[in-house]
Amino acid sequence: DVVLTQTPPTLSATIGQSVSISCRSSQSLLDSDGDTYLNWLLQRPGQSPQLLIYSVSNLESGVPNRFSGSGSETDFTLKISGVEAEDLGVYYCMQATHAPLSFGSGTKLEIK
Amino acid sequence: QVQLKESGPGLVQPSQTLSLTCAVSGFSLPSNSVHWVRQPPGKGLEWVGTVWSGGSADYNSALKSRLSISRDTSKSQVFLKMNSLQTEDTAIYFCTRGYTTFFDYWGQGVMVTVSS
Numbered sequence: 001d002v003v004l005t006q007t008p009p010t011l012s013a014t015i016g017q018s019v020s021i022s023c024r025s026s027q028s029l030l031d032s033d034g035d036t037y038l039n040w041l042l043q044r045p046g047q048s049p050q051l052l053i054y055s056v057s058n059l060e061s062g063v064p065n066r067f068s069g070s071g072s073e074t075d076f077t078l079k080i081s082g083v084e085a086e087d088l089g090v091y092y093c094m095q096a097t098h099a100p101l102s103f104g105s106g107t108k109l110e111i112k
Numbered sequence: 113q114v115q116l117k118e119s120g121p122g123l124v125q126p127s128q129t130l131s132l133t134c135a136v137s138g139f140s141l142p143s144n145s146v147h148w149v150r151q152p153p154g155k156g157l158e159w160v161g162t163v164w165s166g167g168s169a170d171y172n173s174a175l176k177s178r179l180s181i182s183r184d185t186s187k188s189q190v191f192l193k194m195n196s197l198q199t200e201d202t203a204i205y206f207c208t209r210g211y212t213t214f215f216d217y218w219g220q221g222v223m224v225t226v227s228s
Binding site for chain 1: 173
């Protein structure tokens with residue numbers, strides 16, 4: 001099974017600061033169809049997870065463009081360019097290239 | 113609009129069977145998969161299993177021997193049944209809609225506690 005390792009486990013940021021979260025996969029997430037199925041989700045306190053980015057770099061509808069995703073094969077990054085108060089919560093990467101699909105362990109973003 | 117809502121007992125005794133229902137609206141089950149994801153208190157997300165748009169199911173291999181996921185398309189409901197529950201199964205159980213290779217809508221989740 002694919003293991004996704006997220007770093008750092010926790011992140012503390014001030015409003016307006018730019019931050020990055022890393023997600024490393026134990027296997028390449030490049031699918032035989034040429035696409036890479038690595039998604040990013042945010043779970044705000046007390047809420048269900050919500051999709052931010054799909055297939056590495058595609059912004060879900062309604063998600064602010066301060067969120068961006070990049071990477072390939074086994075190394076992926078979520079960047080928040082100018083953290084806002086509403087961004088606090090736990091960020092998860094998730095892969096759907098290999099069965100069974102799997103999630104990273106999460107990165108908790110705290111606002112200073 | 114698309115909605116998913118989980119329901120089920122909040123408390124289950126050890127070794128008993130858990131039955132959960134996910135009621136969906138705003139889309140049809142033959143058009144989308146529905147997945148179950150669980151989250152133990154204070155921990156991360158774990159994929160439990162799915163019923164695909166064609167009606168077949170797939171399961172987390174660690175849970176497969178105890179798990180069954182099915183659906184009733186006429187009622188727009190998806191069912192999860194897990195037997196031989198243990199304390200480690202205590203978690204929030206979410207159902208979520210699969211759209212190609214990601215989950216675009218999630219239910220609010222239902223907390224299940226396994227305790228005598």
